[in-house]
């Protein structure tokens with residue numbers, strides 16, 4: 001297999017995990033959940049029901065799991081298997097470690113996605129017959145029967161392969177940009193204005209196309225930060241104006257196929273959600289894809305920039321290890337976990353080798369990864385049973401929270417905390433190719449004192465101020481006590 005088979009280890013992170021307490025417990029642990037998921041998890045998204053949609057491409061031959069009820073997929077355009085009775089997507093339920101095959105018709109290879117405010121996953125593009133496709137997955141509980149629906153009346157205006165989606169503030173539309181040799185942006189649903197040229201995407205193209213899957217982050221001022229290769233801009237999508245060009249990040253190219261990763265660091269109530277910092281880590285040696293069998297050492301650097309500053313510069317730091325094809329994940333505490341990837345080479349086609357080791361992870365060193373069909377969970381140190389006394393349990397919360405409006409979350413905590421409690425919202429991103437599209441975390445303001453009633457603590461938090469800070473959508477809400485998070489509950493953030 002091509003892409004997943006390119007020796008990337010795919011570890012599926014579940015939502016109830018977290019950070020590193022920088023002490024004796026600073027290891028975390030891995031747990032095997034499913035020995036053979038049947039499909040390779042090229043793409044992954046956690047739904048508002050807490051289950052996980054996983055999928056691969058459709059055009060690489062049979063998977064290792066059959067479609068149910070004798071269903072088959074007939075696709076005259078499929079290059080390898082025109083009559084295919086296997087599934088290329090599954091729903092994984094962490095509560096029971098079970099999987100259910102889902103039906104994907106067209107090719108999702110290197111496609112993109114994002115959730116709408118109503119919790120429906122929108123999934124766009126791919127290769128071959130999937131190039132202009134728009135697919136929907138309206139999620140359901142573990143015992144439901146929901147499945148992929150391919151739109152018959154909407155399609156992308158430009159075919160997009162390796163594009164990036166970002167949910168827009170109203171939660172009902174997404175901006176899509178880039179893709180292989182596509183230097184435009186467009187909207188889903190279409191806004192009636194066709195596609196818009198984005199010359200930045202052409203300017204960042206190079207001999208090995210280091211501008212696929214651009215890193216896009218919606219900033220609290222309503223503009224977009226867009227990063228490709230080593231360059232970045234501040235972009236007002238409402239009038240298509242580039243407001244600022246940022247300095248180039250030192251070091252190596254960072255996007256596919258060099259495959260660094262990027263996150264918008266947590267937005268915090270303590271500064272009125274004004275400051276936005278972007279962190280980009282890893283990547284490949286320049287030209288690594290064109291000279292793939294040299295397996296050059298990957299990038300060891302991270303760059304952090306306050307992108308809302310008037311005179312921003314990259315602050316560089318070294319990671320303990322080199323890494324290409326890492327995944328950066330905002331843990332509920334606001335810490336960033338970097339996992340996956342390799343020490344040498346770059347992304348795609350078996351071009352990487354030497355698993356990236358990280359002291360926070362318990363892994364074995366292996367030289368080449370086969371296509372990985374196992375599903376594992378990484379438990380950060382805060383899940384250590386020794387910390388159970390600190391773990392909050394959410395017993396009451398509102399299903400809907402309103403911008404700028406206080407709301408009460410009721411928790412029990414075995415050891416009553418004198419302080420150190422935080423309430424954070426975490427979006428559900430669409431993860432593929434070392435980058436979680438639409439990932440963001442909000443550290444909320446807490447109001448007044450904790451009210452104790454019996455063994456229950458009532459915390460009052462204030463929802464984010466507006467939809468640029470946090471687009472209308474479902475979020476995971478965590479209560480964190482001295483670095484130890486509760487399980488998440490899903491809340492809808494609404495106007």
Ligand SMILES: *[C@@H]1O[C@H](CO)[C@@H](O)[C@H](O)[C@H]1NC(C)=O
Nearest residue numbers: 116117118120138171172173
């Ligand atoms: C979810 O919202 C999108 C965008 O507004 C809409 O196209 C879609 O029909 C909605 N789906 C459901 C199941 O309500």
